Amino acid sequence: MLAMMCGGVKAQEVLDTTSVNAKLLTAEGNKMPKYKSGVASLMQYLANNLKYPKEALDNGVEGRVYTRFLVNKDGVVCNVRAVRVELHFFNLKKMSEKSGKSEEALRNHYSKLFADEAARTFYNMPKWKPAKLNGEKVGAYCTAPVSFAIPRFTNTKIGR
Secondary structure, X not given: OHHHHHHOOOHHHEEEOOOOHHHHHOOOXXXXXXXXXXXXXXXXXXXXXXXXXXHHHXXXXXXXXXXXXXXXXXXXXXXXXXXXXXXXXXXXXXXXXXXXXXXXXXXXXXXHHHHHXXXXXXXXXXXXXXXXXXXXXXXXXXXXXXXXXXXXXXXXXXXX
């Protein structure tokens, strides 16, 4: 259904916020897309809705997905894609030997797990406040990093 909503966006109605067009949105009266009350509410949404891939968690794999997406003129998130994935393995060589898969195959596998979960989470977001250019709602591309980190500490008191 999201693909149908995004399909009607015309090229001239979409601003690429990573290009020269981003300067237009910083002019008075023009606005960037905004999730609810801003970055803090976006981080809260991600914290509440992002699911750590079980296989990655079980194998101690962490990562960060740099996600690019379109907030269309109706505020719907679409065209989500991972532009870069960074992975951190506890011991990639040992994991490769144990699984019988090459290190490259493992990197590709875990990159896909993290990228798919980041995309799922963005596609399920509530609507954003769309960008405005010269008082009209327009689509605009945004980027956001999504981190997958295994908690290192617990909430237990020291000495217990």
